[in-house]
Amino acid sequence: MTGKAFSPAFRAELAELLRWRRDVRRFRTDPVDETVLARCLDAFRLAPSVGLSEPWRLVRVGSPAAREAALTNFQAANAEALSGYDGDRAERYAGLKLSGMREAPVQLAVFCDDSAPKGAGLGARTMPEMRRYSVAGAVMQLWLMLRAEGLGLGWVSILDPDRLAADLGVDEGWRLVAYLCIGWPETDDCEPELEKAGWEQRAADVPVEWR
Amino acid sequence: MTGKAFSPAFRAELAELLRWRRDVRRFRTDPVDETVLARCLDAFRLAPSVGLSEPWRLVRVGSPAAREAALTNFQAANAEALSGYDGDRAERYAGLKLSGMREAPVQLAVFCDDSAPKGAGLGARTMPEMRRYSVAGAVMQLWLMLRAEGLGLGWVSILDPDRLAADLGVDEGWRLVAYLCIGWPETDDCEPELEKAGWEQRAADVPVEWR
Numbered sequence: 001m002t003g004k005a006f007s008p009a010f011r012a013e014l015a016e017l018l019r020w021r022r023d024v025r026r027f028r029t030d031p032v033d034e035t036v037l038a039r040c041l042d043a044f045r046l047a048p049s050v051g052l053s054e055p056w057r058l059v060r061v062g063s064p065a066a067r068e069a070a071l072t073n074f075q076a077a078n079a080e081a082l083s084g085y086d087g088d089r090a091e092r093y094a095g096l097k098l099s100g101m102r103e104a105p106v107q108l109a110v111f112c113d114d115s116a117p118k119g120a121g122l123g124a125r126t127m128p129e130m131r132r133y134s135v136a137g138a139v140m141q142l143w144l145m146l147r148a149e150g151l152g153l154g155w156v157s158i159l160d161p162d163r164l165a166a167d168l169g170v171d172e173g174w175r176l177v178a179y180l181c182i183g184w185p186e187t188d189d190c191e192p193e194l195e196k197a198g199w200e201q202r203a204a205d206v207p208v209e210w211r
Numbered sequence: 212m213t214g215k216a217f218s219p220a221f222r223a224e225l226a227e228l229l230r231w232r233r234d235v236r237r238f239r240t241d242p243v244d245e246t247v248l249a250r251c252l253d254a255f256r257l258a259p260s261v262g263l264s265e266p267w268r269l270v271r272v273g274s275p276a277a278r279e280a281a282l283t284n285f286q287a288a289n290a291e292a293l294s295g296y297d298g299d300r301a302e303r304y305a306g307l308k309l310s311g312m313r314e315a316p317v318q319l320a321v322f323c324d325d326s327a328p329k330g331a332g333l334g335a336r337t338m339p340e341m342r343r344y345s346v347a348g349a350v351m352q353l354w355l356m357l358r359a360e361g362l363g364l365g366w367v368s369i370l371d372p373d374r375l376a377a378d379l380g381v382d383e384g385w386r387l388v389a390y391l392c393i394g395w396p397e398t399d400d401c402e403p404e405l406e407k408a409g410w411e412q413r414a415a416d417v418p419v420e421w422r
Contacts (some may be wrong), residue, residue, distance in 0.1 A: 013217070018356075019257055044416075050402060058417060058418070081336045119411050122304070137354075141229060158315045161338055194330075200264075211273065
């Protein structure tokens with residue numbers, strides 16, 4: 001088997017992809033072509049996982065009842081989060097749009113099976129949390145594949161994870177890693193919404209300490 | 212600001228990148244150009260993070276003492292892991308090369324600051340583990356950038372994370388997410404090493420349940 005090399009032009013475009021990837025909260029309601037979605041979900045099949053455990057478990061949240069349960073969950077968690085802020089911060093928090101759960105045509109709950117049998121536990125003895133990191137990494141790959149198609153992804157974490165697992169009736173031992181809203185974004189953007197809203201600024205660089 | 216679209220040709224190449232990304236354990240000892248490395252590490256600056264908390268903390272493990280501490284840590288954890296397998300599995304485990312820590316010219320310990328002040332806790336109230344998932348996602352972006360340059364990355368998790376944090380003398384509250392070996396791979400490959408060694412097989416597809 002011969003190796004595979006990538007061109008400088010591709011690398012530049014990959015950097016552009018990272019630069020234009022956004023956490024999207026404002027979606028158009030147009031449907032997403034299932035063929036395109038399936039092509040992007042292939043990111044999971046190709047993703048690395050600790051010991052080849054492939055611990056990701058995907059649930060498509062499609063029925064009105066399941067959607068309603070997820071939205072109610074978000075609303076409760078969001079109200080509680082708001083109550084944790086005061087004054088200016090509270091006002092700013094209240095003004096943020098933190099989920100596209102009403103609009104996003106595709107919604108996916110991604111779980112980690114902490115007792116995934118594959119891989120016989122390799123690499124997860126001292127750091128069992130590695131399985132969840134594998135799931136998070138796979139989500140990152142999906143995110144980039146979607147953005148390359150022009151699709152947006154919003155990762156919602158303002159949720160009670162245990163309640164969502166119970167409401168969706170998933171297997172015992174599955175832990176929510178990500179609730180994903182997927183669809184066509186209202187706009188493409190280079191700047192994070194939280195930055196535009198004055199909530200937080202990105203750092204100009206990433207310091208590296210030496211040991 | 213106008214949006215950015217990506218071509219079908221780029222998308223096909225991105226899928227190839229995912230297909231050719233490997234967890235590398237066999238490195239050449241040639242140095243890695245620091246300019247190339249810096250370009251790849253930009254993946255962290257561009258990575259998404261919960262509430263824009265940017266909780267990643269990077270430590271370059273370069274001194275002989277730090278390298279020795281990390282290697283000793285791995286050896287102890289690996290011996291303990293081996294003792295947890297019996298018969299055939301044990302024999303197969305003993306034959307695996309599970310880290311490139313002796314050879315990889317660049318080694319990076321990536322931590323999560325669980326009390327990162329940025330972002331004022333947004334999105335991390337009900338799921339504080341989101342900060343660590345942000346770090347894992349950023350590592351995934353780095354991985355792809357490196358592979359696009361022809362460089363390999365190996366994510367080592369057979370380590371005692373608390374001991375590594377103590378040995379490297381990092382701040383209280385930093386949790387190890389990933390120990391990364393980076394360098395030029397001995398070979399490019401399309402098949403995971405664990406698959407070739409008969410440890411585990413990848414699934415042919417990723418099932419999606421509906422709710």
